[in-house]
Amino acid sequence: MVTAIVLVQAERSLIPETAALLAQVKHVREVYSVTGDWDIVAMLKLPSYDDLDDVVTAHLRKLPGIVKTQTMLAFRAYSETALDEGFGIGLDG
Secondary structure (H helix, E strand, C coil): CEEEEEEEEECHHHHHHHHHHHHCCCCEEEEEECCCCCCEEEEEEECCHHHHHHHHHHHHHHCCCEEEEEEEECCCCCCHHHHHHHHCCCCCC
């Protein structure tokens, strides 16, 4: 499973609409409006790097309101939720 974090610069007047459209894209799990140099952060979970390429190049960058994106890949998860899920693999019940 590939986890990607996509930072988005959006047209200021279209941030809410752009975020709502992002949330509807396949493999996008969470979308946040944020402060700082970027306007929106999207969290993606994908089965493969080919799927990531398809989503970012064929879908995200073509959405109305998106000016620029930067994609980061997660190597390892340290949150309790992710650790609990990992420790639970293979347990019955």
